[in-house]
Amino acid sequence: MASLIMSPSTKQYLASSSLSQHSNHSRCRYKTTSLSFSSSSSSSISLPQPQQGFANAPTLTAVGRRRRHSSSFLEAPEAVRHLVGSLTRTEGLRFAVVVARFNEIVTRRLLEGAIETFIRYSVKEEDIDVVWVPGSFEVGVVAEKLGKSGNYNAVLCIGAVIRGDTSHYDAVANSAASGVLSAGLNSGVPCIFGVLTCEDMDQALNRAGGKAGNKGAEAALTAIEMASLFEHHLK
Numbered sequence: 001m002a003s004l005i006m007s008p009s010t011k012q013y014l015a016s017s018s019l020s021q022h023s024n025h026s027r028c029r030y031k032t033t034s035l036s037f038s039s040s041s042s043s044s045i046s047l048p049q050p051q052q053g054f055a056n057a058p059t060l061t062a063v064g065r066r067r068r069h070s071s072s073f074l075e076a077p078e079a080v081r082h083l084v085g086s087l088t089r090t091e092g093l094r095f096a097v098v099v100a101r102f103n104e105i106v107t108r109r110l111l112e113g114a115i116e117t118f119i120r121y122s123v124k125e126e127d128i129d130v131v132w133v134p135g136s137f138e139v140g141v142v143a144e145k146l147g148k149s150g151n152y153n154a155v156l157c158i159g160a161v162i163r164g165d166t167s168h169y170d171a172v173a174n175s176a177a178s179g180v181l182s183a184g185l186n187s188g189v190p191c192i193f194g195v196l197t198c199e200d201m202d203q204a205l206n207r208a209g210g211k212a213g214n215k216g217a218e219a220a221l222t223a224i225e226m227a228s229l230f231e232h233h234l235k
Contacts, residue, residue: 085229087121093153093227094127096146100159100195102135109208110158110194110216117220136161136195137172140179147187153227155183156219159195160204173197190226194219 095118099111111130118128129152133142136159143155157180163169176195184191194216198204206212 083229083233085225085227086232087221087224087228089228089232090122090224092127093123093224093231094151095123095129095154095156095223095227096143096152097128097130097156097158098139098143098146099130099132100134100136100139101132103160103162103204106160106162106196106201106204106208107158109205110160110196110214110219113209113214113217114156114158114194114220114223117217118224121221121224123224135159135172136176137179139176139195140183143180143191144183144187147183147189147191152189153231154190154192154223155187156192156223157183157194158216158219160208161195161197162201162204163199169197190223190230192219192223192226 097111097114099107101107115128115130119125131142131146133139139157139159143157146152146155157176159176161169161173161176173195176197177193180191180193180195196204196207196215198207207215
C-alpha cells in the first residue's frame with residue numbers, strides 16, 4: 001500500500017485530536033480510516049471512527065425501561081379471536097334474491113346457479129324468496145327495502161349490464177354497484193353484489209354457467225358466509 005503524505009498542519013491536527021479523544025473518551029478505542037482526495041495537492045485527511053461493535057452497544061430505550069419495570073412484560077398475550085362465517089351453519093337463515101329481468105337470458109342462469117348453491121348448502125327452499133325488478137338500476141332500492149324488513153339474513157342482487165354503443169353502460173353499472181352498497185350500509189343486512197358488467201353477450205354467458213363458471217353460484221356462497229357471520233358472531 002502506498003504511503004500517505006501529510007502536511008505539517010495535518011500532522012499537528014491529528015496529534016491534538018488523538019490527545020483530546022484519549023482524555024475525553026478514555027473508555028472508547030478508535031481506529032482511523034483515511035479519506036484521500038485526488039487533486040493537485042498531495043495532502044490527505046484521516047478521520048476517527050469507532051471500532052466495530054461500539055455503535056451496536058446495547059441501549060435501554062424508554063419502551064425498554066417501561067417493559068423492565070412492568071409486570072405484564074412477561075405475561076403471555078391474550079388469544080386473538082377470529083370471527084368467520086360458516087358455509088355449513090345455514091339452519092334458520094333466510095335469503096332474498098333480487099333479479100333484474102333485463103338481459104334475462106343471462107340473469108336467469110345466474111339465478112339458477114344461486115338457488116342450486118343455496119340448496120346444496122342446506123338452505124331450505126321455503127327460506128328463499130326471489131323478487132324480480134325491471135333492470136339492474138332498480139336492484140339497489142328493492143334490496144334496501146328487503147334488508148330493512150328484518151325478514152332476511154342476506155340479500156343477493158343479480159343483474160347483467162352489457163356494454164353498448166353509448167355511455168349508458170357506465171351510468172347503469174356504476175349506479176347498480178353504488179345502489180347495492182348503499183342498501184347494505186343503510187339496512188345493516190349484507191347485500192351481495194352479483195351484477196355482471198361485461199363487454200359483450202358472449203362474455204356474460206361465459207360467466208353465467210359457461211367456461212368461466214357461474215357467478216350467481218359464487219355470489220350465493222358469499223351470501224351464506226356473510227349471513228352466518230352476522231347471525232352467529234356480529235349480533
